[in-house]
Amino acid sequence: MSVRAVRRAAPAKLNLYLHVVGRRADGYHLLDSLVAFADVADILTASAAPRLALEIAGPFAPALAEAGERNLVRRAATALAERAGFPARAALALEKNLPVASGIGGGSADAAATLLALAELWGLDLEEPRFAGLALSLGADVPVCLLGRTAWLGGIGDQVSLAPSLPDCAVVLANPGVAVETPAVFKARTGDFSGPARFEHPCASAAELAAVLAERRNDLAKAALTLVPEIAEVLHALAAVPGALLARMSGSGATCFALFAEHAAAHAAATRLIVEHPAWWIAAGRLL
Secondary structure: OOOOOEEEEEEEEEEEEEEEEEEOOOOOEEEEEEEEEEEEEEEEEEEOOOOOEEEEEOOOHHHHOOOHHHOHHHHHHHHHHHHHOOOOOOEEEEEOOOOOOOOOOHHHHHHHHHHHHHHHHHOOOOOOHHHOOHHHHHOOOHHHHHHOOOEEEEOOOOEEEEOOOOOOOEEEEEEOOOOOOHHHHHHHOOOOOOOOOOOOOOOOOHHHHHHHHHOOOEOOHHHHHHHOOHHHHHHHHHHHOOOEEEEEEOOOOOOEEEEEOOHHHHHHHHHHHHHHOOOOEEEEEEEO
């Protein structure tokens, strides 16, 4: 076992579009989505220790204070050690920079970062058969977060395949400070199902990507708006800033994002929005 600390980013997951294409007999909805990651992230650090310990800091640490053993980081560490056949012994530190229950896969990204960090710390190969299905057992979004690259999602989110590379894009993320539980949004969803909307060829520019995405949508947005009307204000504010090419809600909300061709424009937009909406969580970055 290595004695050095291993550090992994847990980047925000963005559903560039999200279509609900059906529903299984067990009630789970079937999805078609293009997922990308932004360089706005939580940070997970793992180091050798005689027992499993987790310390959480950062602006959104208080939101996880009640999770205890249910915390996805702790669950990921325990599950990985069980499959490896030894006790979970590591000191884990999570810097929680992303809002909780916000539609950008923060908990899933944290779990994936934990698996990657501990695999390196403990000298494990996650591709081994004994670890098959481990990521999915922790949550539907964990496999794509473990991949950490632009990908298509199918099924209930468990079918992951690589998507065409994305052009250089800047992004601004904004959340009104309201947690949204994914099951509640799916329960509130009504209407017909959409068709899949994958495209084969990579987009050459941020403007082309925005145009392609404008022909698609997030099928959960209407339901989320009935639960959290503030999302409408976030979308309007993002769409109104100079340079914004597209504004859309991610996942089940309430975080929304805007795409930009110019990084300077994205940072200027974030600065402006922070002044206009000081109670919101706002971050600028780029798509990975």
